[in-house]
Amino acid sequence: ELIIDTQNLQKKYITDTVETTALAGVDLKIKRGEFVAIMGPSGCGKSTLLNILGMLDSPSSGSFKFLGQEVANVSERQRAKLRKENLGFVFQSFNLIDELTVEENIALPLAYLGYSKSETEKRTLQAMERMGIAHRRNHFPQQLSGGQQQRAAIARAVVSEPALILADEPTGNLDSVHGREVMQLLSELNDAGTTVVMVTHSPTDAEYAHRIVNLFDGQIVTENLNVKRHAAE
Numbered sequence: 001e002l003i004i005d006t007q008n009l010q011k012k013y014i015t016d017t018v019e020t021t022a023l024a025g026v027d028l029k030i031k032r033g034e035f036v037a038i039m040g041p042s043g044c045g046k047s048t049l050l051n052i053l054g055m056l057d058s059p060s061s062g063s064f065k066f067l068g069q070e071v072a073n074v075s076e077r078q079r080a081k082l083r084k085e086n087l088g089f090v091f092q093s094f095n096l097i098d099e100l101t102v103e104e105n106i107a108l109p110l111a112y113l114g115y116s117k118s119e120t121e122k123r124t125l126q127a128m129e130r131m132g133i134a135h136r137r138n139h140f141p142q143q144l145s146g147g148q149q150q151r152a153a154i155a156r157a158v159v160s161e162p163a164l165i166l167a168d169e170p171t172g173n174l175d176s177v178h179g180r181e182v183m184q185l186l187s188e189l190n191d192a193g194t195t196v197v198m199v200t201h202s203p204t205d206a207e208y209a210h211r212i213v214n215l216f217d218g219q220i221v222t223e224n225l226n227v228k229r230h231a232a233e
């Protein structure tokens with residue numbers, strides 16, 4: 001089953017004087033259960049691609065099917081629903097809300113989905129325990145280490161049990177020890193069935209993926225299967 005299926009995806013940014021081609025025809029198929037790393041030099045279109053896959057931005061042309069549905073044919077409202085029900089986002093800068101505690105941050109996606117108070121408490125606690133952050137539930141983000149903040153952010157991304165996690169440089173602000181811890185957690189989520197698509201500059205992070213997609217100037221130039229991960233299955 002394909003979670004993501006793009007064909008000849010293009011994205012142009014137009015400002016007053018210049019037109020920039022960020023994506024120049026991307027064909028990308030991602031099956032349920034895969035862990036895909038997207039790599040490439042700065043400016044090659046990684047963030048643009050991730051934003052389109054996350055339905056935060058629209059392509060200029062081409063086809064993007066999410067779970068079999070052509071996203072361009074879906075209303076804005078329906079798209080927001082698809083996003084909330086099926087996607088979890090993890091960012092380099094964590095993007096937790098400073099005014100809310102860890103527990104409140106993690107519970108937020110469930111509030112949007114209309115879960116009851118008791119169901120929200122139960123699921124939030126499960127996600128916090130899974131990410132080893134339950135002991136910091138009443139702390140505010142600024143009181144946590146970078147590694148703890150990212151674990152809380154991952155708990156928030158998975159609390160609604162999305163089919164797909166999109167991660168943009170998830171270890172970019174972490175030292176190597178906490179970076180590895182975060183990759184281990186993403187890997188465990190993937191082993192449990194969640195599809196993961198991650199943008200990274202780190203070859204060490206990419207080792208956790210099944211497949212590495214290399215972008216250059218807005219196009220996929222090479223794709224490599226990670227032999228180690230594939231052999232293990």
Ligand code: ADP
Nearest residue numbers: 013020021022041042043044045046047048049
């Ligand atoms: P990467 O994530 O690989 O660094 P991006 O997707 O951010 O690449 O950018 C791809 C290209 O599109 C770059 O040339 C960048 O300058 C341009 N770009 C990205 N976002 C915008 C924007 N909002 N307006 C204009 N140009 C943009």
Ligand code: ADP
Nearest residue numbers: 131132133134135136144145146147148178181
């Ligand atoms: P960090 O080293 O990232 O700053 P902590 O000091 O919170 O984080 O915890 C280090 C590790 O020990 C984490 O992986 C966390 O899962 C685990 N841990 C620490 N305290 C507890 C606790 N009270 N309950 C469960 N796990 C804990």
